[in-house]
Amino acid sequence: MNSSRRDFLRSTGLGFLALGLPPAFLVRTAQAQSAKNKSLVVVFQRGAMDGLNVVVPFKDPAYYKLRPSIALREPGTNPESVIDLDGFYGLHPALAPLKNIYDQGQLAFIQATGSPDNTRSHFDAQDYMEIGTPGIKGTPDGWLNRCLLEGASSSSNFRGVAVTAQLPRMLAGRAPALTLSSIDEFHFRNEALGNALQKLYATSQDKELRLGAENLFSAMGELKRLSAKIPVSSERYPAGQFGAGLAQIARLIKADVGLEVAFTEIGGWDTHANEGGATGQLANRLKELGEGMAAFYRDLGQRMEDVVLLTMSEFGRTARENGNRGTDHGHANVMFAMGGKVHGGKVYGRWPGLAPEQLNEGRDLALTTDFRTVCGEMLTRHLGQKELTNIFPNFRATAPLGILA
Amino acid sequence: MIAALNQDQKIVHFLNRTSFGPTQDKIKKAARMGIGGYLDEQLAPERIPDQLAEEKIAGLKTMRLNSRELIELYPPPNLQRLQRQQANQPAAMAMPAMEGPRVVILELQQAKLLRALYSNRQLYEVMVDFWSNHFNIYIAKGANRWLTTAYDRDTIRPRALGQFKDLLLATAQSPAMLFYLDNWLSADPNSPGARIGGPNNRRRGLNENYARELMELHTLGVDGGYTQKDVQEVARCFTGWTIVQPQGQGVFRFEPRIHDNGEKTVLGQQIPRGGGMDDGLRVIELLVKHPATAKFIATKLVRKLVADEPPAALVSKAAEAFRQSDGDIPTVVRAIIEQPEFFAGDFYQGKIKNPFEYVASALRVTASETQVTHQLLRYLGRMGEPLFLAQAPTGYPDVAASWISADMLLTRMNFVSDLIANRLPGAKVAPEVLKNRDELIRRIAPDSLSPATQAALNATEGQQSIALLLAAPEFQRR
Known part of the structure; x- marks a missing residue:
């Protein structure tokens, strides 16, 4: 979109909102334009997911030594086996609904990634990941919000939406963002x-x-005008807030309301005790995650071409299982990227190994990719951000991993 | 903002901060006794008769049962099925859908709201809420469904206006906390009791969860100067602090057979070998006396009672009161409220109510006759604060930004709209309230309505006008 056109939309957009009148031709023009909008959906897994039991390095012998009771079996015919991804990594069997998407090349995993700050506090680590400045607490706004400030392409109230009751820090800041x-x-x-x-x-x-x-009022007014064209979803999402949230995001995307960034979350990952293996606590969370993502993918169909869904969790968990068949707070973790333009069917990120001398502080998976490198690639190559300096200040991004074309 | 509060405003401000919202009675009472006298009374709750609140919760049977009775009477659904099969009971005789642990949770939520509405011990209830959130546990985690009733009744409530040290120790030994933060499972892997056996000769081992949150969230604060090494050492000290049968009666026990008896170093202090259960007690002692704890607790209390951005001078006075009184909670609360700064104009209606405060204060100020129904609790959930259901150990936040998203504001507005129209099942607004708007204004913002609210009130009348007042910015704040 050229700048004069953007200015025109922005100014007239504000004008008709103030009047409360939607000039039909402008709405149509804006819609035609926003139909090309790309959307980034962030899924935050609060509580610290145990990434080593999700994208499992079954070929690293240390994995089995570190996790005698919760390790997942090598690929095989047993239903408790991991699903082979590339001969080295295997996917947790509870994520079976995602395998098909991986095989179609629209789902990628990024292993050994996360925030470089070494805090083991859930609260601080979530904050750092949401404000996008690990180690610096004073940052007033979230990186998704700063991303909205950078590229004001429309005046839609739905540019940034969290389908949670509370506005997450990641989306809080000077750009208007909505909770819905x-x-x-x-x-x-x-x-x-x-x-x-x-x-x-x-x-x-x-x-x-x-x-x-x-x-609130501005979004409510716009939603009222748009309500007729927001489709009802017929896709089956898993019960619960996570599925319901994804279903809503899909509806907004399909209705072309100008959604650029969306946020949702799924909790329950803090598996200090009785984490389980192929079944159990972690498996139950993964089942909900995988079924939700798969439903979202089916629901959007061709529209996945314009969408990337990205998952993250504040930190990983200890490489060694603890004394209660669980894992404590660790460091690096795994992220998922799903979308039509994702070069999927591949696990990205350098594997640091799990031998004692390879572990972070002698206990956790070491970090080889900063989460901002992954997020930055989504912002530049998917959302078309030119510059990341303001979104991730003081971060010198390494070369993109090539997850997106 | 108001430069200096007049007497009516001081009373409303005081009641906004030390109760779940002003009522006509309490305003009169504070005017009669004076704020100082009223505060004295509130700080000694055991001497305040509280018959109405007790009557309101008398019908909630689970509130009087211990954890073992609760799990026997309200077993999980799959256990219910098994019991039915074994008793050869037809499915038609099955318990109604509401039976099971959901009843236990529902009654606890009901009791919490009813007490906030009807108790005369308002400051005490405010402090119960504060400490429940400070020492948060998540009721939907496994056995916590049956352990939280006792946690609330026997751990938090008896000490909410007592000594911080007692409260900290009681939570450390409470089955609910031991279960929630997994300490009940933590063991020295080399201890005789750690052996589980099996094909891999499995042993139990150390779990850091409680040790970390004990320092980060309960005492020192995240910047309180502890290290990862301290977390591990504290976890070693607390090995053996466990529960007898967490699924059954839920009683604290020190189990020496899984305790790590070696020497430990916590925050630079040596804890000699062989201390047994005293190791954990030493840690608690150390943490209570640590200056970071005084500061952390003082900051949180000032944030609750005064302002989102706690003024440094008030925090340091509160921290000093904490240190000098060895963590006597009433002394610290008094130290905060008795500062002239507490009544500074800047702080008047400076806090955004959290959803619990908003709902409770709306029901109180309208003298509503309330039974706590599902619809009422659902509103609280949609505003972002389902009771006893904060999943993370951090509890619910206590700053404005967390509570005024578009979605939450809308839910608040719809809640008062339903309430005033008497369309909220379980809540009936006192009829006289709907007829006397000026009296309601005196309870909410005496001589201090904003021009915007005044203008909006002038343009409406009747019920609509009352709903407008309860949805206005003045009532979103306290």
Whole structure:
């Protein structure tokens, strides 16, 4: 989109929002344009997923030594075996729904990646991964939000959406971002009261709440206008908030509302005890993750060409299992990238090994790829960001891994 | 912002910070007793009669049962099926869908909200909520479904206005915390009790989960100066702090057969070998006395009672009170509230209510007759704070930014809209409240309505106007 056109859309966009009138020809023009929009969907796995039991290095003999009771079997006919990915890594069997997507070359894994900061605090590590400045706590905004600031391509209220009740730090900042936990319930139950509140909040001197309400009313107005074209999903997603959230993101993408970045999360990964192997605690979380991602992929069909879904978790877990058939807080982890333009069917990232001298601090998988390298590649090659300096300040990106063309 | 608070505003401010919201009665009472006198009374909750709250929760049977009784009476669904099969009971006689642990969780949620609404010991309930969140556990994790009732009743509530040290020790020994943060499983791998056997001659070993959160979240704070090595050493000290049958009665026990009896070094202090259970007690002692703990607890309390950005001067006074009183909670709370700064105009309506505070204060200020229904609890969940269901050990956040997303604001607005229209099952607004808007304003923002809210109120009337007031910025804050 050239700049004069962008300016035109932006200014007229603001104009008609203020008037509350949607000039039909402008909406159509904006839609035609936004149909080309690419979307990046971030899935945050809160609690620290045990990546070593997800994309399993079954050819590294140290893996079996470190994990006598929770290691997964080498590929084979046993249903408890990992699913062979490339002769070295195997996929956790609970992620079987993703194998097909991997084979079609639209799903890639990036092993031994994460945040270089060595904190083992869930809270700090999640924060670092969300604000995009590991080791620096004072950063006021999230990197997904900064990404919205960089390329203001439209005035849509749906450029940045979290399908969670709380706005995640990753999406918080100066660019307006929306939380939308239910499209179908995103309206006033008493419209007259809503109108009165809109007036009240618009003139309030309480800046914090005025801005929050502006965001709400503006999005609600737009959603009302668009509601007719937001399709209902007929795809079967797994029960629970994660599946419901992905289903909503898919609906927004299909409706061409101008969604650029979306955020959702899935918890329950903090497996300190009785983590399980092919079945059990971790397997149950993976089943939900895999079924959700696979449903999203089927649901979007051809539209996956314009979409990348990227997963991340604050840190990995100890390479050695602990004394309770679980794992403690570790370091590097695995990320997933799924999308039509992903060069999938491959596990990216240099494998650092699991021999004692290869472990981070003698206990965890070492990190060979900074998560910002992976995210940066998605931002530049998928969303078309020119510059990452403001999005990941003080980060000198290494060469992209080539996950995207 | 207001330069200096008048007396009515001071009372509303005081009640906003030390209770789940002003009511007509409590405003009158504070005016009669004076804020100082009222605070004295609130800090000695055991002397405040609380019959109404007790009556309200009297029907909640699970609140009086111990963990073993709870699991026997409300077994998990698959166990229920087995019991039915074994008793040869037809499926038609199966327990109703609501039976099972969901009842236990529901009643605990109901009791928490009912007490916030009806208890006269309001500051005490505020502190119970604060410590439950500080020492958060996730009720939906396994056996915690049956252990949390006792955790709330026997661990947190008796000490919420007591000594921090007692509270810390009680949580360290509570089956719910031992289970939630896995310490019940932690063992010295070389100890005689660690042997599990099996084909690989498996042994139990060390689990760091509790040790880390004990320092990061319960005492020192993440920047409190401990290292990964300290985490491991503290974990060694707490080996053997376990539970007898976590799925059954849930009782703390020190098990010497899995304890690491070697020497340890925690935060630079030697803990000599052979200490047994005293190792953990030493660690607790060390942590309670550590200056980082005083500062961390003081900061969190000031954030709760005063402002999202805790003023340094207040924090240091509170921390000093903590140190000098050996962590006497009422002394620290008093030290904060009695500072003149507490009533500074900047802090008046400076905090955004969290969802629990918002819902409770709306029901209180409207003198609603409330039974806690699923619909009411669902609203709390959609606002982002389902009770006892914060999954991470961090608990729920206590800053504005976490609670005012578009989605949450909308849910708050829809909640008051339903409440005032009497469309919220379980809650009935007192009819006189709907007729006297000015009285309601005195409870919410005496002489301090913003021009925007005033104008909006002028343009509406009746029920609509009452709902508007409860959805306005003034009532989103406390």
